[in-house]
Amino acid sequence: METRFTRGKSAILERSLTRPKTEVSVSAFALLFSEMVQYCQSRVYSVSELQARLADLGQGVGASLLDVLVLREKNGKRETKVLNILLFIKVSVWRALFGKEADKLEQANDDDKTYYIIEKEPLINAFISVPKENSTLNCAAFTGGVVEAILTHSGFPAKVTVHWHKGTTLMIKFDEVVIARDKALEGR
Amino acid sequence: MSRQSNRTTDGKKMNSELFTLTYGALVTQLCKDYENDEEVNKQLDKMGYNIGVRLIEDFLARSSIGRCQDFRETADVIAKVAFKMYLGITPSVTNWSPAGDELSLILESNPLVDFVELPDNHSSLVYSNLLCGVLRGALEMVQMAVDVKFALDTLRGDNVTEIRMKFIKRMEENFPAGDE
Numbered sequence: 001m002e003t004r005f006t007r008g009k010s011a012i013l014e015r016s017l018t019r020p021k022t023e024v025s026v027s028a029f030a031l032l033f034s035e036m037v038q039y040c041q042s043r044v045y046s047v048s049e050l051q052a053r054l055a056d057l058g059q060g061v062g063a064s065l066l067d068v069l070v071l072r073e074k075n076g077k078r079e080t081k082v083l084n085i086l087l088f089i090k091v092s093v094w095r096a097l098f099g100k101e102a103d104k105l106e107q108a109n110d111d112d113k114t115y116y117i118i119e120k121e122p123l124i125n126a127f128i129s130v131p132k133e134n135s136t137l138n139c140a141a142f143t144g145g146v147v148e149a150i151l152t153h154s155g156f157p158a159k160v161t162v163h164w165h166k167g168t169t170l171m172i173k174f175d176e177v178v179i180a181r182d183k184a185l186e187g188r
Numbered sequence: 189m190s191r192q193s194n195r196t197t198d199g200k201k202m203n204s205e206l207f208t209l210t211y212g213a214l215v216t217q218l219c220k221d222y223e224n225d226e227e228v229n230k231q232l233d234k235m236g237y238n239i240g241v242r243l244i245e246d247f248l249a250r251s252s253i254g255r256c257q258d259f260r261e262t263a264d265v266i267a268k269v270a271f272k273m274y275l276g277i278t279p280s281v282t283n284w285s286p287a288g289d290e291l292s293l294i295l296e297s298n299p300l301v302d303f304v305e306l307p308d309n310h311s312s313l314v315y316s317n318l319l320c321g322v323l324r325g326a327l328e329m330v331q332m333a334v335d336v337k338f339a340l341d342t343l344r345g346d347n348v349t350e351i352r353m354k355f356i357k358r359m360e361e362n363f364p365a366g367d368e
Contacts, residue, residue, distance in 0.1 A: 022204040023203060024274065025202075026200040031246075032211060033210065038238075043221070060212065060213035060216050098206070099202060142210075
């Protein structure tokens, strides 16, 4: 067998997935994140562009996090039901990222495609003061990006947007096909 | 500039993975935004510098460490207190130059690089270059001009990660802030 199959090119493939938990200081993260927000801000012209950029950065995080969490906590099994993937996000993803479950998960009364994840005081926003002139800005757009990537990469195409409502609310709007498929699965 | 607030984070810790992945997302973005690795390294250093300038305030307020007498003491504080406080690791301090103005910080593990593998086409990217900027910016605020760079990096196949620091000069007091 070629050596490239028997010996990993890099150490990362040899590392255990369940490493001992390591911790960094919240300030370190806050300073890094604030620098990221400023960097994004220097390259955009509007609040929505800034949020879009933060969401893009979050997408990268979500994509890598999904694989590692599925292997670590779900024995490699992916979710197929809408409710289960949402619970996976509320519980496992939130715990991995923020050390706690998300405050609330709700479904919209009037729309079966729409769900909300509500977080009273998101860690991401803890150190950000929103300027008055752009009061719509919500840096939790970053978290929105993380969630969107996890949903999309698990086969649940969705749009995730961030709003100021009962704290910070991530609004998840699933693609029609997702809901149709879920209903079909339920019928069986 | 310490602010009275009930949202203090005294000693608050978080899982390092969000930190690592967020940093990874940032580096990935910079690689898209800039044309070559050198530019990315420069930008990371600049962002690190901005962080360092703010981090030193936080550090001094929290650690109640007074003025360091010499560069040796500074190095000890950086390795044993600051790295421990912010990144949860304690690098070892070695390879002193005879004149005592140069040293190496050896990092057994680097929380910035968990999950990271450098693609072949980024061979001159110094992935953790942000750290150099942080050290430079923070020390500048306590009137020390230093030169910081990565000498060895596990990401490029070295056995350890080594940050080389060189003391350049003590800066004048009342140095105008933000004037590099």
